Amino acid sequence: MEQRLQAAIRNIPDFPKPGIQFKDITPIFLDPELFRDLVKRFAQEYKKYSPDAIVGIESRGYLAGPAIALELGIPFVLIRKKGKLPAKTISHTYSLEYGTDVVEVHEDAIAPGSKVIVHDDLLATGGTAEAAGHLVEKCGSTPVLFSFIVELNFLNGKERLEKVAPCHSIITY
Numbered sequence: 048m049e050q051r052l053q054a055a056i057r058n059i060p061d062f063p064k065p066g067i068q069f070k071d072i073t074p075i076f077l078d079p080e081l082f083r084d085l086v087k088r089f090a091q092e093y094k095k096y097s098p099d100a101i102v103g104i105e106s107r108g109y110l111a112g113p114a115i116a117l118e119l120g121i122p123f124v125l126i127r128k129k130g131k132l133p134a135k136t137i138s139h140t141y142s143l144e145y146g147t148d149v150v151e152v153h154e155d156a157i158a159p160g161s162k163v164i165v166h167d168d169l170l171a172t173g174g175t176a177e178a179a180g181h182l183v184e185k186c187g188s189t190p191v192l193f194s195f196i197v198e199l200n201f202l203n204g205k206e207r208l209e210k211v212a213p214c215h216s217i218i219t220y
């Protein structure tokens with residue numbers, strides 16, 4: 048599984064800015080067998096946490112997240128950037144290198160007291176996933192796992208997230 052994922056993930060140098068090595072995960076979803084095996088692998092891992100819901104982070108957390116939720120028979124909840132969700136929301140503002148950003152969730156999307164898995168495609172600095180975790184807490188629920196396909200180890204996002212909940216990723220660079 049790891050080898051097939053490594054082979055599918057492309058490195059795009061200098062995207063979206065000079066010096067960034069962008070990990071393009073989109074080829075995984077061109078290969079239905081690999082996609083199916085990835086979903087089953089995540090579902091197996093997630094079962095240990097008896098989750099009540101999976102939250103996915105816009106936008107690439109929406110690729111595998113809903114398929115894993117379907118496999119486990121639990122809700123998939125969208126976390127979006129500010130101003131995109133139509134009904135009443137709960138928001139969380141977090142710091143970026145320069146300035147701030149805001150993530151939102153529908154206020155009625157997560158049943159209070161839920162055990163929630165936060166899923167995204169890739170962990171870099173951990174700022175986005177940490178903010179998603181805070182949002183889950185603001186909804187009266189508990190993040191029980193942060194889960195990614197890819198982790199960029201040299202950015203130390205894991206250290207930051209592990210203060211809140213364990214962190215799982217399949218491929219590490």
Ligand SMILES: O=P(O)(O)OC[C@H]1O[C@H](OP(=O)(O)OP(=O)(O)O)[C@H](O)[C@@H]1O
Nearest residue numbers: 105106107167169170171172173174175
């Ligand atoms: O760990 P962090 O430093 O917070 O970075 C990781 C986030 O960055 C990427 O999303 P991006 O901001 O490119 O948005 P997109 O998925 O909508 O393209 C990635 O999909 C994660 O959501």
Ligand SMILES: Nc1ncnc2[nH]cnc12
Nearest residue numbers: 067068069070071169171
């Ligand atoms: N290097 C990277 N590749 C893909 N997505 C990212 N998001 C943040 N850093 C990234």
